Amino acid sequence: MSSEMLKLFFDSFLETLLMVGLSGLIGALLGIPLGVTLNVTDAHGILPHPMFNRVLGLLVNAVRSTPFIILLVAVIPFTRLITGTSIGTAAAIVPLTIAAAPFVARLVESALREVDSGLIEAAQAMGATDAQIIRKVLLPEAFPGIVAGLTITLVSLVGFSAMAGAVGGGGLGDLGIRYGYQRFLPDVMAAVVLILIVFVQLVQSLGDRLVHRVSHRGQAAKPTP
Amino acid sequence: MITLKNVSKAFYSASASAVHAVRDVSLSVKQGEIFGVIGRSGAGKSTLIRLINLLTTPDAGEVIVDGRDLTRLDAPQLRAARREIGMIFQHFNLMSSRTVFDNVALPLELIGRPRDEIRAELDKLLALVGLTAEAGRYPQQLSGGQKQRVGIARALASQPKVLLSDEATSALDPETTRSILELLQRINQELGLTIVLITHQMQVVKQICDRVAVMDAGRIVESGDVLSVFRAPQSEVTRTLIGDVISLELPESVRQRVRRRIEDRNGNGHPDHLLHLLFIGDDVDRPLLSEAVKRFGIDFNILHGQIDEVQGQGFASLTLLANGSREALDGALTLLREHNVTVEEINHVL
Numbered sequence: 001m002s003s004e005m006l007k008l009f010f011d012s013f014l015e016t017l018l019m020v021g022l023s024g025l026i027g028a029l030l031g032i033p034l035g036v037t038l039n040v041t042d043a044h045g046i047l048p049h050p051m052f053n054r055v056l057g058l059l060v061n062a063v064r065s066t067p068f069i070i071l072l073v074a075v076i077p078f079t080r081l082i083t084g085t086s087i088g089t090a091a092a093i094v095p096l097t098i099a100a101a102p103f104v105a106r107l108v109e110s111a112l113r114e115v116d117s118g119l120i121e122a123a124q125a126m127g128a129t130d131a132q133i134i135r136k137v138l139l140p141e142a143f144p145g146i147v148a149g150l151t152i153t154l155v156s157l158v159g160f161s162a163m164a165g166a167v168g169g170g171g172l173g174d175l176g177i178r179y180g181y182q183r184f185l186p187d188v189m190a191a192v193v194l195i196l197i198v199f200v201q202l203v204q205s206l207g208d209r210l211v212h213r214v215s216h217r218g219q220a221a222k223p224t225p
Numbered sequence: 226m227i228t229l230k231n232v233s234k235a236f237y238s239a240s241a242s243a244v245h246a247v248r249d250v251s252l253s254v255k256q257g258e259i260f261g262v263i264g265r266s267g268a269g270k271s272t273l274i275r276l277i278n279l280l281t282t283p284d285a286g287e288v289i290v291d292g293r294d295l296t297r298l299d300a301p302q303l304r305a306a307r308r309e310i311g312m313i314f315q316h317f318n319l320m321s322s323r324t325v326f327d328n329v330a331l332p333l334e335l336i337g338r339p340r341d342e343i344r345a346e347l348d349k350l351l352a353l354v355g356l357t358a359e360a361g362r363y364p365q366q367l368s369g370g371q372k373q374r375v376g377i378a379r380a381l382a383s384q385p386k387v388l389l390s391d392e393a394t395s396a397l398d399p400e401t402t403r404s405i406l407e408l409l410q411r412i413n414q415e416l417g418l419t420i421v422l423i424t425h426q427m428q429v430v431k432q433i434c435d436r437v438a439v440m441d442a443g444r445i446v447e448s449g450d451v452l453s454v455f456r457a458p459q460s461e462v463t464r465t466l467i468g469d470v471i472s473l474e475l476p477e478s479v480r481q482r483v484r485r486r487i488e489d490r491n492g493n494g495h496p497d498h499l500l501h502l503l504f505i506g507d508d509v510d511r512p513l514l515s516e517a518v519k520r521f522g523i524d525f526n527i528l529h530g531q532i533d534e535v536q537g538q539g540f541a542s543l544t545l546l547a548n549g550s551r552e553a554l555d556g557a558l559t560l561l562r563e564h565n566v567t568v569e570e571i572n573h574v575l
Contacts, residue, residue, distance in 0.1 A: 119320060125307060127303075127305065136335070215321075216321050216364075
């Protein structure tokens with residue numbers, strides 16, 4: 001393989017890393033509070049607000065059910081507003097983030113739902129405020145679940161980022177399409193897929209290891225009855 | 226210390242009709258006592274105990290703890306009031322992400338106490354519950370009894386005046402139950418803490434409660450000091466609950482034999498009488514049964530006997546068949562009753 005090709009691979013990998021990393025980070029920053037809000041405003045949450053919860057849930061579902069390739073194009077005006085351009089890696093980060101946030105929100109919500117309601121009751125009996133319950137009980141107890149959720153998000157974002165080539169986002173997926181598919185270079189395609197497999201595997205096992213490290217519930221993620 | 230006045234709570238769900246968990250309950254718990262609320266599951270006791278710290282808001286009635294009606298407090302005042310009321314739970318409700326130390330420290334963290342103060346406080350608490358060596362471990366690594374000890378230490382951290390115990394020993398084996406109850410009793414005596422506990426085990430009431438209220442279908446059907454409730458249970462529920470620890474039931478085969486003997490007149494013209502005798506405390510200091518035999522010429526045939534301890538006092542129950550003339554029997558019963566034996570003719574239970 002030529003050094004030019006190598007550089008191409010390296011740059012594409014960095015682009016993927018950048019897209020996935022940044023959108024994952026911003027997506028988590030938006031998605032975690034969103035997930036907490038979904039959890040606490042639930043009818044069984046600590047700040048029940050069913051009407052608000054339903055509207056928010058609908059919104060989250062709407063974004064999640066929009067196919068990413070459509071979302072990518074649909075948010076172009078918004079992307080331009082934020083990044084000043086609608087093409088390139090930076091521009092791809094905007095739709096990726098928009099896709100990631102509701103995804104994270106739902107995963108965080110379900111991780112929070114796994115927290116034993118008895119713990120919340122115990123905290124309330126201690127005189128904890130709602131903010132304290134979220135900060136000191138819900139989030140720490142759900143932390144392993146949240147980490148697992150973020151791992152899934154990152155893996156999904158790797159897949160989504162491949163589509164970002166449609167707006168000139170670059171990355172490995174884009175490289176595969178342009179060189180591997182359009183220029184009939186099957187070895188490039190194979191290399192791209194291989195790198196992606198290894199990368200995803202790496203993210204997943206790092207995530208798993210982190211979950212294991214932060215979980216003190218023994219091997220099972222579920223609380224023992 | 227705690228007064229509930231005509232407190233009611235119903236739960237409504239879309240699918241079923243309303244569940245009246247607590248109906249017009251009034252009770253008062255004195256400073257420094259251990260007050261038990263006993264009932265079968267579904268009797269409303271879990272709701273009742275949650276009404277005391279307003280984890281459940283009553284539909285009607287007053288909840289007065291330490292002179293204040295909690296139902297009239299705003300949110301910050303209620304949080305402050307709750308810090309004076311510790312609570313322990315059947316499933317311990319410990320945070321799996323925190324060590325024993327950090328679990329116990331949580332109530333103090335919530336009120337912003339500095340770390341070094343917390344440490345000093347916790348050294349004492351962990352020693353009190355006997356968990357000094359376990360401070361750095363996670364709940365997952367502890368036994369049930371140890372987890373409940375963590376729960377107790379955590380409940381005591383904010384130096385409450387009242388401790389609520391929600392079936393705290395129901396998930397524990399008998400041996401551990403005993404040691405947890407002993408710990409609660411020690412806390413009650415050493416710290417002067419008022420304890421309200423709910424349970425479905427008469428064993429618990431028998432071992433540590435001063436007074437008890439029996440709940441059934443959302444109401445308190447009877448209450449009083451434990452010994453008198455044991456001595457003369459008023460309701461059927463109470464009798465069955467007491468039956469769990471002091472068996473009053475005869476096995477079916479014995480029962481059939483007894484029934485025949487009562488109907489038969491067994492040869493001498495007098496039917497047998499089935500008696501149930503209760504000897505409590507040191508009240509009985511004479512060999513009354515043999516005295517009755519000698520003075521009235523009646524025969525006793527002992528079917529079942531059991532001795533136990535209630536509130537630190539001996540509590541003996543004896544079921545026997547007595548045979549003799551009516552006059553002789555009445556004489557014997559009077560003699561027993563004069564000497565503080567609770568005697569019941571129970572032919573009718575057969």
